[in-house]
Amino acid sequence: xxxxxxxxxxxxxxxxxxxxxxxxxxxxxxxxxxxxxxxxxxxxxxxxxxxxxxxxxxxxxxxxxxxxxxxxxxxxxxxxxxxxxxxxxxxxxxxxxxxxxxxxxxxxxxxxxxxxxxxxxxxxxxxxxxxxxxxxxxxxxxxxxxxxxxxxxxxxxxxxxxxxxxxxxxxxxxxxxxxxxxxxxxxxxxxxxxxxxxxxxxxxxxxxxxxxxxxxxxxxxxxxxxxxxxxxxxxxxxxxxxxxxxxxxxxxxxxxxxxxxxxxxxx
Amino acid sequence: xxxxxxxxxxxxxxxxxxxxxxxxxxxxxxxxxxxxxxxxxxxxxxxxxxxxxxxxxxxxxxxxxxxxxxxxxxxxxxxxxxxxxxxxxxxxxxxxxxxxxxxxxxxxxxxxxxxxxxxxxxxxxxxxxxxxxxxxxxxxxxxxxxxxxxxxxxxxxxxxxxxxxxxxxxxxxxxxxxxxxxxxxxxxxxxxxxxxxxxxxxxxxxxxxxxxxxxxxxxxxxxxxxxxxxxxxxxxxxxxxxxxxxxxxxxxxxxxxxxxxxxxxxxxxxxxxxxxxxxxxxxxxxxxxxxxxx
Ligand SMILES: Nc1ncnc2c1ncn2[C@@H]1O[C@H](COP(=O)(O)OP(=O)(O)O)[C@@H](O)[C@H]1O
Ligand SMILES: [Mg+2]
Numbered sequence: 001x002x003x004x005x006x007x008x009x010x011x012x013x014x015x016x017x018x019x020x021x022x023x024x025x026x027x028x029x030x031x032x033x034x035x036x037x038x039x040x041x042x043x044x045x046x047x048x049x050x051x052x053x054x055x056x057x058x059x060x061x062x063x064x065x066x067x068x069x070x071x072x073x074x075x076x077x078x079x080x081x082x083x084x085x086x087x088x089x090x091x092x093x094x095x096x097x098x099x100x101x102x103x104x105x106x107x108x109x110x111x112x113x114x115x116x117x118x119x120x121x122x123x124x125x126x127x128x129x130x131x132x133x134x135x136x137x138x139x140x141x142x143x144x145x146x147x148x149x150x151x152x153x154x155x156x157x158x159x160x161x162x163x164x165x166x167x168x169x170x171x172x173x174x175x176x177x178x179x180x181x182x183x184x185x186x187x188x189x190x191x192x193x194x195x196x197x198x199x200x201x202x203x204x205x206x207x208x209x210x211x212x213x214x215x216x217x218x219x220x221x222x223x224x225x226x227x228x229x230x231x232x233x234x235x236x237x238x239x240x241x242x243x244x245x246x247x248x249x250x251x252x253x254x255x256x257x258x259x260x261x262x263x264x265x266x267x
Numbered sequence: 268x269x270x271x272x273x274x275x276x277x278x279x280x281x282x283x284x285x286x287x288x289x290x291x292x293x294x295x296x297x298x299x300x301x302x303x304x305x306x307x308x309x310x311x312x313x314x315x316x317x318x319x320x321x322x323x324x325x326x327x328x329x330x331x332x333x334x335x336x337x338x339x340x341x342x343x344x345x346x347x348x349x350x351x352x353x354x355x356x357x358x359x360x361x362x363x364x365x366x367x368x369x370x371x372x373x374x375x376x377x378x379x380x381x382x383x384x385x386x387x388x389x390x391x392x393x394x395x396x397x398x399x400x401x402x403x404x405x406x407x408x409x410x411x412x413x414x415x416x417x418x419x420x421x422x423x424x425x426x427x428x429x430x431x432x433x434x435x436x437x438x439x440x441x442x443x444x445x446x447x448x449x450x451x452x453x454x455x456x457x458x459x460x461x462x463x464x465x466x467x468x469x470x471x472x473x474x475x476x477x478x479x480x481x482x483x484x485x486x487x488x489x490x491x492x493x494x495x496x497x498x499x500x501x502x503x504x505x506x507x508x509x510x511x512x513x514x515x516x517x518x519x520x521x522x523x524x525x526x527x528x529x530x531x532x533x534x535x536x537x538x539x540x541x542x543x544x545x546x547x548x549x550x551x552x553x554x555x556x557x558x559x560x561x
Binding site: 056058075076077078080081082084086088089090091092101102105106133134135149150153159 | 458
């Protein structure tokens with residue numbers, strides 16, 4: 001059997017707060033294969049960010065272990081690139097320098113770096129903005145820079161934490177289409193977090209629904225493997241969301257999440 | 268915050284018409300800004316003219332104010348040219364000014380050179396903070412001028428005693444701001460850097476913490492420069508044998524108010540020039556900081 005790209009083995013994560021321990025992620029097990037686009041969706045505060053930070057190596061689990069390619073994850077690394085909801089661009093660096101940042105630490109020579117940076121700035125459709133500073137860009141463009149920055153850094157896996165959560169609805173739709181296109185062009189292993197059911201179904205090969213805190217996995221849906229929405233990756237966002245298969249799936253997922261919100265009164 | 272940059276809209280909603288419209292609006296805004304700044308210049312010039320004119324009228328035309336109390340502005344100008352190359356209490360005007368500048372710049376640069384690295388280290392390394400902070404907290408509330416007696420004892424009446432006091436006065440804001448700036452480093456940016464392959468503490472400090480603290484650090488430098496000037500004059504008034512403060516003190520004894528005012532004006536003008544220079548330097552060093560006031 002092929003080795004899992006990521007394997008989270010009975011992982012629990014807790015935060016210490018005033019001598020109290022707050023369980024954020026509760027006994028989660030997950031394996032992710034190379035080239036898969038996994039989306040985790042759940043009500044806000046359920047532990048999505050916490051789980052992703054654990055995969056990134058930014059947070060240590062209290063129980064369980066996380067492995068990448070069979071090796072335990074013990075700290076952050078360039079092999080797991082992160083895209084944050086709040087962009088996290090370096091405001092003192094230009095677009096070019098932001099995208100170049102990780103490449104310097106991989107010891108890539110300058111000429112080669114320039115080529116790579118150009119390529120990914122083109123991929124996120126930001127040619128002409130190389131010398132702009134982040135504060136001169138709109139939210140959508142900032143997130144494009146952040147995506148180019150991790151893509152260029154060639155991580156083994158891409159972790160995206162509600163990357164479009166801070167964007168307006170129109171920008172968001174276009175970003176979703178473009179990300180789907182990028183994923184088609186250059187296949188990467190992606191873990192994508194969202195609280196939008198539409199986004200989850202549109203992007204995910206596999207969609208995982210989390211329960212309210214402490215977060216567990218409530219259900220896993222294999223959108224691609226079970227061919228639930230045929231031909232999805234070749235269609236635009238509008239076309240996909242209007243398919244009956246999409247609407248049915250959305251109703252099912254939303255039912256599961258709504259139940260969590262109502263049952264646990266986390267409104 | 269985002270919609271005002273015209274090029275912004277290119278990918279977001281692609282409507283050409285909108286781009287043009289924003290361009291026009293943008294240009295309009297630039298225009299009004301220009302007009303506003305021209306108005307400001309006119310107002311500023313007017314205000315200077317009114318103050319100088321009022322001063323002239325009161326002292327020279329109406330003669331309501333006796334010159335021993337407030338000499339007319341032209342007297343100050345004549346004194347300026349008279350003393351440019353004529354010695355007054357030991358030095359020419361230029362000589363006194365150079366002594367003062369030497370002290371201010373010496374103390375100030377030493378403060379920047381030592382204070383900023385120290386503040387950065389205190390902000391970044393918990394252990395250094397633990398070692399330095401108690402001393403710093405204890406010495407900080409002592410006003411720099413309170414050090415003058417001791418520094419005279421240590422360094423004598425020459426320039427080193429004053430450089431020491433001025434160094435102290437500029438040092439404190441440099442340390443505090445560098446420390447605060449480093450402590451305010453956005454944790455998200457540290458996480459981002461770690462996820463992009465930064466491994467060593469030193470690289471994090473160099474690539475993330477220091478640049479993100481830079482605007483705050485430069486703010487401390489600006490405050491430090493201000494307090495350096497403030498302390499300079501007080502120190503020179505109290506104990507010295509040359510410099511602008513000394514010249515003013517001597518002029519008071521000789522009942523020559525125009526020389527006192529001359530000294531004040533030179534201090535004011537030099538201080539303003541240096542503050543302005545620092546502001547321009549800040550803009551060069553931190554082009555990413557959007558200045559909202561200017
Ligand atoms: N640094 C932290 N310290 C203490 N509690 C935290 C911290 N980060 C998150 N939490 C708590 O853990 C729970 C899960 O948070 P998070 O993973 O951010 O949720 P989500 O990303 O799904 O909205 C929340 O109840 C939150 O308040
Ligand atoms: Mg979150």
